[in-house]
Amino acid sequence: QLQLQESGPGLVKPSETLSLTCTVSGGSIDTSTFYWAWIRQPPGKGLEWIASVYYSGSTYFNPSLKSRVTISMDPSNNQFSLTLSSVTAADTALYYCARQDRTDWPPDPFDVWGQGTMVTVSS
Amino acid sequence: QSALTQPPSASGSPGQSVTISCTGTSSDVGNYDYVSWYQQYPGKAPKVVIYEVTKRPSGVPDRFSGSKSGNTASLTVSGLQAEDEADYYCSSYAARNNWLFGGGTKLTVL
Numbered sequence: 001q002l003q004l005q006e007s008g009p010g011l012v013k014p015s016e017t018l019s020l021t022c023t024v025s026g027g028s029i030d031t032s033t034f035y036w037a038w039i040r041q042p043p044g045k046g047l048e049w050i051a052s053v054y055y056s057g058s059t060y061f062n063p064s065l066k067s068r069v070t071i072s073m074d075p076s077n078n079q080f081s082l083t084l085s086s087v088t089a090a091d092t093a094l095y096y097c098a099r100q101d102r103t104d105w106p107p108d109p110f111d112v113w114g115q116g117t118m119v120t121v122s123s
Numbered sequence: 124q125s126a127l128t129q130p131p132s133a134s135g136s137p138g139q140s141v142t143i144s145c146t147g148t149s150s151d152v153g154n155y156d157y158v159s160w161y162q163q164y165p166g167k168a169p170k171v172v173i174y175e176v177t178k179r180p181s182g183v184p185d186r187f188s189g190s191k192s193g194n195t196a197s198l199t200v201s202g203l204q205a206e207d208e209a210d211y212y213c214s215s216y217a218a219r220n221n222w223l224f225g226g227g228t229k230l231t232v233l
Contacts, residue, residue, distance in 0.1 A: 039224075046126065047161075047169065047212050047224040060220040096168060106216045109159035111180070113168035 004114035022097030145213030157216035
């Protein structure tokens with residue numbers, strides 16, 4: 001059974017860079033069948049897709065965040081990662097990693113999710 | 124890009140049917156049959172209950188159904204049960220390889 005687990009610091013200072021890792025167990029991320037994504041949810045608010053990455057290195061970004069986001073894969077450790085630079089209080093959120101089904105195009109839906117990791121931006 | 128528009132709340136009594144709408148534009152909901160619906164309980168990760176507008180993943184009760192007309196997609200929950208009380212989010216593929224979510228609808232079973 002595929003499981004995703006987010007990890008990273010729970011507190012980041014304003015203007016610094018947020019870095020998160022998603023460790024995948026029960027299946028390989030180095031596969032053509034799926035994309036791997038990051039999604040966030042500010043406290044009490046809705047979901048926001050951040051970015052997606054494919055085993056080939058192909059990446060897609062939310063236009064509103066693109067200038068500050070990097071997403072990458074580490075197949076040797078079965079992990080994928082997110083960095084978000086120049087963070088502000090508006091980046092405070094529960095960050096989820098998720099799998100996207102690539103059986104068809106576009107990759108959809110987000111069919112397996114991690115439990116989420118809370119990141120607070122504060123000095 | 125703007126988030127998809129959902130009503131903040133919906134409610135129904137046990138056994139009744141409730142429909143939640145999700146309004147987008149001709150660049151997302153109206154142009155692609157890649158609308159998904161996610162159920163989220165408090166403190167839990169979202170779970171997909173409908174994908175590609177009308178399809179149900181295995182294990183999701185057939186009380187959940189989806190549809191689309193023009194720029195608006197809908198999730199209908201028939202035969203409401205107490206366990207259906209949750210937040211529901213729609214999502215749509217959008218132009219230029221983007222994915223949009225709605226603001227969420229809190230479904231209350233009265």
